[in-house]
Amino acid sequence: MIHGSIHLLEEKCTSCMICARECPTWCIRLTSHMEQTVPAPGARPRTHNVLDTFTIDWSLCMYCGVCIEQCPTDALVWGGAHVPPADSLADLLHGRDELAPTEGGG
Template sequence: MIHGSIHLIEDLCTSCMICARECPTWCITLTSHQEQTVPAPGARPRTHNVLDTFTIDWSLCMYCGVCIEQCPTDALEWGGAHVPSAPRLTDLIHSRDRLRPPASGA
């Protein structure tokens, strides 16, 4: 198994924040909001979290995999090679669009 970059599978993320809390370097930041679902007739309304932002600061990441191991929904997975160096630290902060796994097939 290659311990390189980390991919976020957004459809599986429930915004539980376990990855961010368990990260030893606190390199993961995420925000979310709650939305109410329309229940079936006679059922009570329910809410669920919707992911707004998700970032990983690769300048802090130790590539330890604790976030991947602790994710209860398997929304995080190992990607390919390590994230390449960058001329500025801010270039090492990747948001959801850069953390998506590459499209399969095509």
């Protein structure tokens, strides 16, 4: 298993915030909102979190894997190589698009 960058499997993320709370460097930030599901006839309405933003600040990340280990839905997985150096700190903030796995699986 290559322990490099971290990928977000967005369809599995429930916005529970466990990854952000358990991260020792607080490099993960996420926002979400609540949506109500359409109930089946006779059932009560339910709400669930919907992910709005998810960002990892690679200038803070220690690549420790705590977020991956603690994620109850396996929405975070090890990706390929480490994130390359950048010209500015802003370039080390990766959002949902950059954290998505590539077609090649890594």
